[in-house]
Amino acid sequence: MQKPMMSRIPQAIGLIICLGAFFFATAGPARAQQQQQTIPPGMEVIKVGDTHVLIPRGTKVTRRGAQLILEPIDEYTARRLNDLDVSLAQLRAQTEELKKQVETLTRTIEQLQQGQSGEDKGSAADKKHSGGIGERP
Numbered sequence: 409m410q411k412p413m414m415s416r417i418p419q420a421i422g423l424i425i426c427l428g429a430f431f432f433a434t435a436g437p438a439r440a441q442q443q444q445q446t447i448p449p450g451m452e453v454i455k456v457g458d459t460h461v462l463i464p465r466g467t468k469v470t471r472r473g474a475q476l477i478l479e480p481i482d483e484y485t486a487r488r489l490n491d492l493d494v495s496l497a498q499l500r501a502q503t504e505e506l507k508k509q510v511e512t513l514t515r516t517i518e519q520l521q522q523g524q525s526g527e528d529k530g531s532a533a534d535k536k537h538s539g540g541i542g543e544r545p
Contacts, residue, residue, distance in 0.1 A: 450464060451463065454469065461476075461478075466484070468484075
């Protein structure tokens with residue numbers, strides 16, 4: 409009676425080992441996909457050794473030996489706001505330049521239209537007064 413039970417123990421252990429290996433092998437890729445899908449907007453994942461760290465996009469990261477030093481949030485925020493201020497100033501300057509160009513083009517178009525309407529009126533008046541070529545008055 410004890411003999412059949414002893415023969416089943418290695419089979420049970422083998423089954424447990426196989427199931428454990430199967431779950432371990434399938435859990436890794438599923439976990440990696442889950443981590444990639446849950447990254448919030450404006451964030452990025454960096455790999456530090458065997459660990460993945462979620463940080464704001466654009467955070468400066470420095471390494472000192474085995475240590476990984478992330479930029480403090482107040483410095484990150486100040487730097488990003490400064491970058492945004494510079495970008496905003498550039499956009500404003502470009503907008504003003506484009507407004508000046510549009511005004512110049514508008515004036516040029518108006519002058520061309522006035523010139524054409526003046527020529528049209530002058531041509532019609534010339535035809536009336538000349539009486540046409542080869543015609544007798």
